[in-house]
Amino acid sequence: MDLYKRIKEELEQAKKNKVYNNIKILESKQSDMIKVDSKNFINMCSNNYLGYASDPLVIKAVKKSIKKYGVGPGAVRTISGSFDIHDEFEKRLAQFKGFEATLVVQSGFQANTGLIPTITTVDDLIISDQLNHASIIDGVRLSKAQRTVFKHLDMEDLEAVLKENRPNIKGNIFIITDGVFSMDGDIAPLDKINVLAKKYKAYTIVDDAHGEGVIGPQGRGSVAYFGLEGQIDIETGTMSKAFGLVGGFISGKKELIEYLKQNSRVFKFSSSLPQQFAEAGLAVLNQLEKDDSRLKKLWENTKYLQNKFIENGFSIGTTQTPITPLMVGDEATATELTKILFKNNILVSPIIYPTVPKGKARIRLMLSSLHTKQELDKVFDIISTEYRKIIKKQK
Ligand SMILES: Cc1ncc(COP(=O)(O)O)c(C=O)c1O
Known part of the structure; x- marks a missing residue:
């Protein structure tokens, strides 16, 4: 098949399957908050664990x-x-x-x-x-x-x-x-x-x-x-x-x-x-x-958010580190939840097939020493409300 015909078909299929990755355009530095589309978001999708990216x-x-x-x-x-x-x-x-x-x-x-x-x-x-x-x-x-x-x-x-x-x-x-x-x-x-x-x-x-x-x-x-x-x-x-x-x-x-x-x-x-x-x-x-104060803060934030998920019956898989995979199962749920979080000014990345096996889709939340308790509370509250709504709708 012609190369560009095949590429186009694959891209269209990815959009249909809701697994197409729309790459965000960032308008500010990597930090706990980040600007996209002229709006400020809580940044939960960066590997900037200790906040050095813009220090x-x-x-x-x-x-x-x-x-x-x-x-x-x-x-x-x-x-x-x-x-x-x-x-x-x-x-x-x-x-x-x-x-x-x-x-x-x-x-x-x-x-x-x-x-x-x-x-x-x-x-x-x-x-x-x-x-x-x-x-x-x-x-x-x-x-x-x-x-x-x-x-x-x-x-x-x-x-x-x-x-x-x-x-x-x-x-x-x-x-x-x-x-x-x-x-x-x-x-x-x-x-x-x-x-x-x-x-x-x-x-x-x-x-x-x-x-x-x-x-x-x-x-x-x-x-x-x-x-x-x-x-x-x-x-x-x-x-x-x-x-x-x-x-x-x-x-x-x-x-x-x-x-x-x-x-x-x-x-x-x-x-x-x-x-x-x-x-x-x-x-x-x-x-x-x-100075290990950033390391301590990173772990304090990690325990704080992860305990909230665990105590409220959510699965965060087998994590032992600040990588926090909220396990949602199917690809479409992960993509939909990501979009809803985006509307609520929270930036997360859905991790879906082929990065992880089919049916093991997740919302990966990356903790940083820069996050505040208020930011983490907001992330938890919105995720728990919106995820439950999606599940109810699916039933
Ligand atoms: C385990 C592992 N190895 C290697 C890499 C690649 O690192 P870099 O982004 O510096 O190419 C990553 C990052 O995605 C990773 O998670």
């Missing part, structure tokens, strides 16, 4: 960096060089995360697609949690290694997969998991994964996108949350969530980072993370180490 501290760091280094990085780092701020930030980030070395890349997505195909060979096996992030899935797709999945968080299944495959794999086995799962907010049992990895001589890779800045002492992330510093082999991460910025990173042993600098296609063939983001990342890191 004066970060803006100051970016301005300072632009004054000194300009804006563009020039080229890829293997050609035009690394800025000293890249180096400094990488060293500090490695310390913060409890690894020997770190490499910053352009995004968390690039961290996974830059790591996985680079370190795996045709003789290797990758074992991936069934619900891992799209960037891990794409990283695995780019790899020549054999691949399989284990049932989400299911350690019995992981052990069965390891037991079955270990005798047949000539090369290395890699177990890959999100640290915190972005759609459900549950935490991977890294302690148990680490035990199985040691037992079956496998390497561990954790994507800590939603863990860093959110769990563990000072927000050091999933590895520190389990006290597993020095035990997990490799970590990928992002600055697009709690850091409030953009940029990704890969942490591990010194040799691994040296190897990636020589061989990762994401590093070698794509211009570097802009230097001002390294500078801003360093400013956030300093703050995380100095």
